Amino acid sequence: MGPAPRNYLAACGDGDLRYSSYDVLVIGGGIAGLTAAVGAARRWNVAMLTKAGLENTTTFLAQGGVAAAMGPFDSPELHFADTLEAGAGLCDEEAVRLLVEEGPERVRELEHLGTRFDRRAGELVLASEGAHSVPRVVRAGGDATGSVIGSALIQALISGSRVEVHEGEFVLDLLIADGRCVGALSLGPEGELTVSLARAVVLATGGAGQIYANTTNPIVATGDGHAMAWRAGAVMRDLEFMQFHPTALHSDENPTLLLTEALRGEGAWLVDGAGRRFMEGVHPLAELAPRDVVVRRMKEVMVRDGVDHVELDATHLACDFLRERFPTVHGGLTERGFDLCRERIPVSPASHYYIGGVVTDLWGRTSVPGLYAAGEVSSTGVHGANRLASNSLLEGLVFGDRVVRDLDRLLERAEPSVRKVKLDLPTESRRGNDQAATAAATQRLRLEMSRNGGIVRSRESLQQALGHLAELEAELQPPGCAATEFEFYNLLTIARLLLVAAGIREESRGVHLRSDFPERDNEDWQRHVRARLGWDPEVVAE
Ligand SMILES: Cc1cc2nc3c(=O)[nH]c(=O)nc-3n(C[C@H](O)[C@H](O)[C@H](O)COP(=O)(O)OP(=O)(O)OC[C@H]3O[C@@H](n4cnc5c(N)ncnc54)[C@H](O)[C@@H]3O)c2cc1C
Structure with missing residues (x-):
């Protein structure tokens, strides 16, 4: 049972297709895509496609920083232990080992590339964040780490490297021929369709936070890469695990402003409406407990008090310090009154x-x-059932670099180019849905997911959500040829996969909370839920 497989989403008529050919095609220009493209371009002919501008990424929004064992009291061993502890029993230890051991070198390389990390008296400033046993988070521009790193990588991409960059190029689907990925089909800003053939494709399309009504993720985070990989038959894993950040500004904005965990690292408190701290006594690290623990407790307090938010209290910290240390958060809040x-x-x-x-x-x-x-977009296994704060920029750097090293090996021995391939793209013309209908459907999907597939789920709520999504789809025409429609169908694909996977995992672990199975069940569930095209869910013990 589950979502019907569909190999290709697009059916844009039988008009002219443009063809290009590269060694490496990188889809996405966040930290992972930039790292892969800059590295691969040292030897190969590389193109990068991004559906929005290069600065419109989740990477650019990252505030807290990059976790890496670079301080005098730190070690990869400690970082390893903290990552495993936060991951609630589901981390892949080999992947975590590589993450923590290769991380510091990747951060030094970023610095050589021009990233100005914050230093005091010549030493890197290291921030404290939730579930890290020592201050470990390297930051830049106070709380503007993502844009500082992203800008340095973009500079490296456009100066000196031979990457052909196409912004505003919406990738619809991966192209598969004879069981291999041979490129991608994309829709350009003027509605033109392009087939980009490549000897290897790097998918780096970021996350899918937009499947919920309240999100810190930018509007580009619609799970396109997840959905196209699924349609291409790639094995997917852990789709039930969406991490909710405890301290997003309570508002209707999309996305909403994040109040970085580093604020709590510097001493801000979580309090209820009466100003009472509620994390003390719940976990030894109080406000700096792992994110899943904090979110669970916040939910309890909200239910107890019959409210839909709690409060973050930084009023006891010096104002000059807050302004200087958190310019993004301070400025963002001031703008909003x-x-x-x-x-x-x-x-x-x-x-x-x-x-x-x-x-x-x-x-x-x-x-x-x-x-x-x-x-x-990847599941390397480093996050287990709950990502440790600031490990994701690091993952993009470390595994982006490992991709480059493997590409070098692969391309040395692979065929020199991809021949023109028979693609079997659907050629019928579809009317599709108008923009207003697509926008309304997207908003209904996001609200439904927040209501019935969000932080706390149950069999009943998950089934309701699946039913409502089926009704929603039935009201719509199959997609025509507009990017917003494809985004909606990608969101729908991922939302359903998430709901089905969440229904399969009958326990509560990490970020996955089931009201009908409130306990962690190591005996039956210390394993992953995997899925592949056609929804053939195997529950694989690893
Ligand atoms: C507000 C916020 C703060 C954060 N702070 C931190 C932090 O301090 N430390 C940390 O480690 N992590 C943090 N994270 C998480 C981290 O920023 C992201 O996990 C990471 O940046 C993802 O990088 P990425 O390269 O995978 O993708 P992204 O940076 O999301 O880039 C995705 C790219 O894919 C492109 N794309 C997507 N779909 C398509 C398509 N169909 N066709 C063509 N292109 C497409 C987009 O245009 C974009 O270029 C934060 C996240 C948020 C939302």
């Missing part, structure tokens, strides 16, 4: 990081030959 120095800020959990993704091995190779995945 809040004063971080003088008032408690309303916060509630928002979808933030999709742990589920395309299964890769330790070199970023997926189950589809020729297809790599890196960054948030």
Whole structure:
């Protein structure tokens, strides 16, 4: 039971297709795609396709920083232990080992590339974040780490490297011929369709936080890469695990402003409406407990008090310090009429990081030959059932680099180019849905997911959500040829996969909370839920 398989989403008539050919095609320009493209371009002919501008990525929004064992009291061993502890029994230890051991070198390389990390008296400033046993998070521009790193990588991409960059190019589907991924089909800004053939494809399309009504993710995070990998037959894993960030500004904005965990690292408190701290006594790290623990407790307090948010209190911290240390958060709040120095800020959990993704091995190779995945779209196994704060930028760097090293090996021995291939694309013309209908359907989907497939789920709520999504789809025409329609269908695909996977995991673990199975069940569930095209869910013990 589950979503019907469909190999290709697009049916844009039988008009002219443009063809291009590369050694490496990188889809996505966040930290993972940039790392892969800049590295691969040292030897190969590389193209990068991004559906939005290069600065319109989740990477650019990252605030807290990059976790890496670089401090005098830290070690990869400690970082390893913290990552495993947060991951609630589901981390792949080999992948975590590589993450923590190769991470510091990747951060030093970023610095050589021009990233200016914050330093004091010549030493890197290291921030504290939830579930890290020592200050470990390297940051830049106070709380503007993502845009500082992203800008440095973009600079490297456009100066000196030979990458052909196409912004505003919406990738519809991966192209598969003879069981190999041989490129991608994309829709350009003027509605033109392009077939980009490549000897290897790197999928780096980021997350899918937009399947929920409250999210910190930018509007580009619609799970396109997850959905196209699924349609291409790649094995997917852990799709039930969506991490909700505890402290997003409680508002109707899309996306909503994140109040970085580093604020709690510097001493801000979580309090209820009466100003009482509620994390003390719940976990030894209080406000800095792992995110899943904090979110669970927030939910309890909200239910207890009959409210839909709690508050973040930084009023006891020095105002000059807050302004200088957190320019993004302070400025963002001021723009919205809040004063971080003088008032408690309303916060509630928002979808933030999709742990589920395309299964890769330790070199970023997926189950589809020729297809790599890196960054948030991938499932390398480093996050287990709950990502440790600031480990995802690191994952994009470490595994983006490992992809490059493997590409070098693969391309040395592979055929020099991809021949023109028979693609079997659907050629019928479809009318599709108008923009207003698509926008309304997208909003209904997001609200439904928040209501019935969100932080706390049960068999009943998950089934209701699946039923409502089926009704929603039945009201719509199959997609025509507009990017917003494809985004909606991608969201729908991933939402359903998430709901089905969440129904299969009959326990509560990490970020997955079942009201009907409230306990963690190591005996039956210390394992992954995997899925592949046609929804043939295997529950695989690893
Ligand atoms: C507000 C916020 C703060 C965060 N702070 C931190 C932090 O401090 N530390 C940390 O480690 N992590 C943090 N994270 C998580 C982290 O930022 C992301 O996991 C990471 O940046 C993802 O990088 P990526 O390269 O996988 O994808 P992204 O940066 O999301 O880039 C995705 C790219 O794919 C492209 N794309 C998507 N679909 C298509 C398509 N159909 N066709 C063509 N292109 C497509 C997009 O245009 C974009 O270029 C934060 C997340 C958020 C939302």
